[in-house]
Amino acid sequence: MVYDVWRGRWQLVAGDGDSESMALVPLDEVDEEGILSFSDIESYGGNSSAPTADTLELAESILQRLQPGDRHEMGQMVYQNAIAAGVLMMAVALFWWLTVSVFGNELGSEDAQLSLIFSMNYKWVAALVPTLIFVATTLMKMSREKSQPWAGLVAGAMLILALFLAIEPIGHLAFGSAPAIMLLHSARLMILGVMVHYCASMFLDALLLRWVRDLLANFPVDISPLGGAPAEGQAE
Numbered sequence: 001m002v003y004d005v006w007r008g009r010w011q012l013v014a015g016d017g018d019s020e021s022m023a024l025v026p027l028d029e030v031d032e033e034g035i036l037s038f039s040d041i042e043s044y045g046g047n048s049s050a051p052t053a054d055t056l057e058l059a060e061s062i063l064q065r066l067q068p069g070d071r072h073e074m075g076q077m078v079y080q081n082a083i084a085a086g087v088l089m090m091a092v093a094l095f096w097w098l099t100v101s102v103f104g105n106e107l108g109s110e111d112a113q114l115s116l117i118f119s120m121n122y123k124w125v126a127a128l129v130p131t132l133i134f135v136a137t138t139l140m141k142m143s144r145e146k147s148q149p150w151a152g153l154v155a156g157a158m159l160i161l162a163l164f165l166a167i168e169p170i171g172h173l174a175f176g177s178a179p180a181i182m183l184l185h186s187a188r189l190m191i192l193g194v195m196v197h198y199c200a201s202m203f204l205d206a207l208l209l210r211w212v213r214d215l216l217a218n219f220p221v222d223i224s225p226l227g228g229a230p231a232e233g234q235a236e
Contacts, residue, residue: 051219054146059212061145066205071213078209085203092130092195099188100126107188108181113172115165122185125165129189130196132162137200145208166190 051059068074099107100123112122120128136158143152166189169182 051215055215058145059215062208062212066209068209071216074209074213078206078213081202081206081209085199085206088195088199088202092192092199095188095195096126096130096192107184108179109185111179112169112182112185113176113178115168117161117165125168126189126192129162129165130192132158132165133193133196134200136162137197138204141201141204141208162193166193 066077068077100109104110104123109122109126114121115125136155139151139155139158142148143155167186169178169185169189172178173180173182
């Protein structure tokens with residue numbers, strides 16, 4: 001950790017000088033020990049409430065994982081992730097609409113075996129799998145960034161359920177008398193699941209980076225490589 005929580009203060013812990021890992025550091029390092037207290041933040045933030053130790057730890061975790069070089073690069077990463085997420089979101093919508101709704105009969109959706117779970121038809125399964133993947137991806141992000149075990153537990157269960165639904169048509173083919181087109185049914189579900197996962201992941205990363213950028217703008221902390229000092233005159 002970069003900030004050790006001790007009596008309501010965050011103490012800067014220097015890392016190796018050649019490390020490229022990013023960390024939160026005080027903007028005004030007049031204190032030789034690098035201490036950033038609640039009073040410093042409150043006086044800077046005006047009417048804004050001071051960030052808690054958990055808030056700074058969450059921001060640090062996001063920076064360590066995504067590795068932005070500075071605030072300008074952080075803004076570019078927000079833009080790039082948001083654009084990529086939008087592209088994938090529309091790709092998912094068009095893929096589902098074309099392969100499940102418009103050309104579903106031609107691709108054998110009506111002849112697909114009913115799911116063993118609640119006897120759902122293929123259209124319901126094709127809607128449920130992306131939903132499960134989206135929620136599971138969101139919970140995985142929450143579990144990783146905020147160290148919440150229950151969110152990770154639920155995310156893992158949802159991923160297994162989505163995987164079961166995606167490969168279930170192959171099971172009907174392998175252990176039953178289902179036609180070979182069931183392979184195509186599984187392929188469509190897997191493609192939908194993968195695209196939804198990356199779409200949700202990139203959009204959530206964009207939201208998290210934007211939140212960190214707002215935190216840096218509202219309080220006297222900045223980002224800098226471990227062991228280094230924040231660059232002067234960084235773009236807001």
